[in-house]
Amino acid sequence: MTTPSDDAARPVRVWVVLPADPVLGQPEQEVVARLWRRRQTERGWVYLVGLPSYRNLEDGRVEAAEYRVWVRAPGHVRPVDGADYDQVPTEPLPPVSVVREVLGERRPSGWVLAKVREGRGPARGVLHAPDCEEAPQGAALLPMERALGVAENPGTRLCTLCGCAQELTPLLSGFDHIGDS
Template identity: 35%
Template sequence: MESGDAGHRTPPITVILPDGQEVRARLHARRRQENGWQYQVGILIWRNSPNGAAEPAEHRAWVSPAHARPLPDVSYQHVPTRTDNALPHRRQPAWTIQHLPHRPGHPSATLIHVIGCTPSDHTLDREQALAALNQPRAAACRECAAATSLTPGNQQTAP
């Protein structure tokens, strides 16, 4: 993994461009606002230098979960996460669901995350997360301790 200018890890992520192309980018930050999650992604593109030569330059933009897709087996736990303090406080933890597609030698699977661990636009309450976890080929993310937050009696609040 590479380090960004803030010294944090910038894991790779897939970004869906307006014309439908999918490109590899870097996830620099994520933030939760009143209208949902947003992800700051950096895409490496070409720009003209002062001497007229083409040089690589990173373009950063904030995108919605519909335009950013996590990569399997990539940890996003070190990505800086911001929450708007004006948002109402949640009484129950919230989780997200990630569907991993079938790959040769690996059947499709489902991962349950604590909200903010992986970009997703599908949030779940406690009952929905437990129901999803009980489905075949479903597991809790080890990076964000989703399993710990879903154990009986553990009623912690979402980050």
């Protein structure tokens, strides 16, 4: 994305680390860019930097431009000696909501199938939440409708360790039995 550099904010110089290109045999490189914003995320800091670039004009000419991109810090950004970063607009991590504090981290959405082969016969499997200790690593996430289809297979068990059975059984058998005692 090429954007003009007419923001009201005053950018600060920063070193941006460009990745190595093993195909061309080029090592990692550093270029001076302009730091426009900083944002703290749950996974660390990201910086909006403006890299020097060019753009083609409709009349065929080429002019200097700036390419803005969010990059991870500190892995892709280094300070320039003597630069003052106190004036850079900074967005701190938003406060944790009371709901998230009480309930904890949200479970990843979807379900995973651990295939189990027991001799001859149809394939069997166990359906797990993706964060279950027993779930296979790197297995494809199944959306709810697909997981319900897999769960209806008589050869599929629903894991009780991660709560898969407790969450999917009402959806499979309906909610009518809940009031029955």
